[in-house]
């Protein structure tokens with residue numbers, strides 16, 4: 001039986017009165033980035049200052065039979081932080097500390113509430129580089145990106161968040177503190193327990209801090225917008241550049257023509273290339289300026305072979321940023337009423353057929369408009385479509401999701417499952433895989449108190 005007032009008093013005693021947010025102050029916070037006008041529905045938002053306080057909060061909630069929804073920067077795109085009004089939401093916003101960078105082991109310890117941008121800045125100030133990067137960098141947190149195993153713009157070269165976490169600390173559903181804060185790249189000593197919290201969306205524990213792996217700062221970049229006859233040619237360009245630059249291609253973003261035209265409408269980004277090519281890609285290679293000629297030679301050779309139709313090179317940091325704005329300004333799609341966002345994975349060699357087929361199916365849905373783009377170098381496509389009525393949206397979902405199982409694709413490349421994609425999980429995971437996930441959940445959280453109802 002839930003004892004509402006008692007649990008709130010207990011939580012206030014643990015985190016101090018300013019650590020508990022209720023009433024109008026709580027309702028003034030949005031439910032999620034995707035629901036800006038919907039108020040946060042929780043019973044209260046609790047803001048512990050460290051791991052110890054988090055453990056005491058979790059224990060108190062467990063004893064009172066109250067469930068907890070962890071909340072980071074609230075930029076997740078699958079409704080993973082949505083709450084019921086009898087749940088506590090636990091925000092990491094007071095756990096933002098970043099310890100001094102260790103330049104020899106190339107690591108930094110960051111609180112789970114530190115933003116990605118703050119970690120990037122701390123690394124840069126020490127002459128190092130934190131490679132995770134995504135449009136939400138100013139708000140998305142270390143804990144949130146661990147819990148969703150975020151991907152972003154440099155997965156090709158550095159991998160997803162999983163590859164950047166050497167150690168972490170988490171609080172389990174009964175309040176146990178599980179600390180694996182070791183700054184080690186190699187540590188084959190039984191189960192790698194930190195993996196339990198990477199990509200599991202707050203269902204197995206609350207991450208409170210992490211040891212993050214840093215890299216040497218890239219000496220420079222060559223960035224180009226390239227037009228190709230099709231996706232398969234884009235893939236050939238990617239593979240040629242990866243070979244020529246020994247894996248130093250850090251980004252390869254595919255832009256289909258409707259997306260390119262939308263993002264380069266007058267008043268938005270200036271189009272470096274004409275609007276009528278069949279396929280565009282932004283390619284970025286980490287290299288010293290002297291290597292630019294070698295990159296241009298590669299493009300020339302591919303142009304001679306017909307793999308590349310046209311290309312524009314960024315000749316200054318300003319031009320590089322302008323090129324990236326063509327890819328990044330997702331708010332332009334909202335302004336054009338193409339607000340429903342999808343994130344899927346498809347093997348690169350099947351991508352062209354998949355996109356053609358899905359576009360053809362959506363063209364037959366009255367009122368539907370769709371654009372497609374994405375981190376195609378890592379199989380990841382993003383769709384944005386119009387938001388129609390229930391029947392229309394169901395038809396759009398079918399066009400995008402239904403072919404994925406046969407293609408060995410995934411219904412979620414990098415955003416996770418949350419609440420939004422729960423019904424789609426079975427398209428990407430076998431019954432045995434889902435049963436094993438449930439087994440792990442039951443073992444670690446038998447009373448289903450941590451982010452209940454999400455993922456499974």
Ligand SMILES: Cc1cc2nc3c(=O)[nH]c(=O)nc-3n(C[C@H](O)[C@H](O)[C@H](O)COP(=O)(O)OP(=O)(O)OC[C@H]3O[C@@H](n4cnc5c(N)ncnc54)[C@H](O)[C@@H]3O)c2cc1C
Pocket residue numbers: 033069070071072073074075076077080081092112133134135136139140141142143144145146147148149150151152153201202203205206207208330414415418451454
């Ligand atoms: C403009 C924009 C661009 C984006 N681009 C990308 C992209 O390129 N790649 C990508 O992968 N994602 C992208 N995202 C999605 C989003 O930024 C990521 O999912 C990010 O990892 C969420 O971090 P957050 O701190 O906002 O987490 P939240 O949204 O607060 O939470 C996300 C999930 O993690 C759980 N959680 C949060 N903190 C903790 C914790 N400390 N312990 C346990 N569980 C926790 C929550 O319960 C929830 O289930 C983008 C989002 C936006 C708005």
